[in-house]
Amino acid sequence: MIKVEEALKTILEKIRPLDCENVPITLALGCVIGEDIVSGRTIPPLANSAMDGYAVVAADTAFASKTKPAVLEVLEDVPAGKVATQPIRTGQAIRIMTGAPLPDGADAVVRVEDTEAQAGKVKIFVAAAAGLDIRAAGEDVKTGELVIPKGSILRAAEIGMLAALGRSYVGVHQRPVVAVVSTGDELAEVDETPGPGKIVNSNGYSLAALVLEAGGIPLQVGIARDNREDLLAKFRAASRADIVISSGGVSVGDYDLVKDIMAEIGSRIQFWRVAMRPGRPLAFGLLEGKPLFGLPGNPVSSMVSFEQFIRPAILKMRGYSNIYRRAVRAEITEGYKKKQGLKYFLRARVELRDGKYVAALTGEQGSGILKSMVLANGLVVLPENTTSVKPGDEVAVQLLDCSLDLTATPGYL
Secondary structure, three states: OEOHHHHHHHHHHOOOOOOEEEEEHHHOOOOEEOOOEEOOOOEOOOOEEOOOEEEEOHHHHOOOOOOOOEEEEEEEEEOOOOOOOOOOOOOEEEEEOOOOEOOOOOOEEEEHHHEEEEOOEEEEOOOOOOOOOEEOOOOOEOOOOEEEOOOOEOOHHHHHHHHHOOOOEEEEEOOOEEEEEEEOOOEEOOOOOOOOOOEEOOHHHHHHHHHHHOOOEEEEEEEEOOOHHHHHHHHHHHOOOOEEEEEOOOOOOOOOOHHHHHHHOOOEEEEEEEOEEOOOEEEEEEEOOEEEEEEOOOHHHHHHHHHHHHHHHHHHHOOOOOOOOOEEEEEEOOOEEOOOOOEEEEEEEEEEEOOEEEEEEOOOOOOOOOHHHHOOOEEEEEOOOOOEEOOOOEEEEEEOOOHHHOOOOOOOO
């Protein structure tokens, strides 16, 4: 039996980022870019108006005011997407819309609310300084500029920039395909009514959802029954994926055959027990360099094991540098006793109260109580050498979602 940290180190040493592929930018959100994006164009390509108004020669408005407006001849209207057909000279103006290129000769734009249109003329009520409400050419991006460095995570802003640069496809690290195998004669499909001694295969769905959340592509292989032939068939089908996950069958019972099947299909088992609770019976091996994880069958054990080991592995495969959930220090609201020598992960509801985090356990901590995970947004982590905590003690909490980053009202109010 090895410690959590040693198990994680062993796993991540075997994981490499997947190769890059070209994908449409519409599918690249959240992916890690595998190339430097250098701009091949200037944005904006021409100086343009930042407002609806009138392009003018600033000197013509030097003494303009509400009581003594400057009166200029209006040559034409230039909407966005059009270009002025003539230059501006002193005493003249061109009506211009936001985004339209600045006419030759103009060096300022006066907002429409500071003007009054007349027949063929315009009154200007403010003195405009040169450069007023003009977007300079290249003020956003210059030709040859490194805009998105390799290794960046593509967010909405990066997707928009790629579009602005004319890149409809981009090279990103592939998303791993993750095969999910549920094992056990006791399992029923989700649409079945479970018979005596049967339970619904919830692990197949919770693990697939966790894979999706981590950015992987789940491949649900289905239920493998507790016999050598069916297990071999399911694992061989799953071996096409980049990662294989099974749940159940890794303990020491007569029908716990997964470790043997993993070895039979060529997987080199690295370890199969971890000093943690829940999740102690966990097997990890490699099949032609691909990671195979044999998770416990209890639903909480399966999910907690995924969080500690498989999520970081998926993110590393995707090219991420930051691969771990955020952790905070919190006050625990109740006492808890534990066995020495095991790292415990306790389901908890974490809240921010008066500027500090508070963690309340979500009830019974049995590894089969899925509702305790439904109620939780964090895992209280108690070290191996700790035997108990008291109410008010400070503990480490691994956050399971972004609920603490969201508020009912804007945070700036």
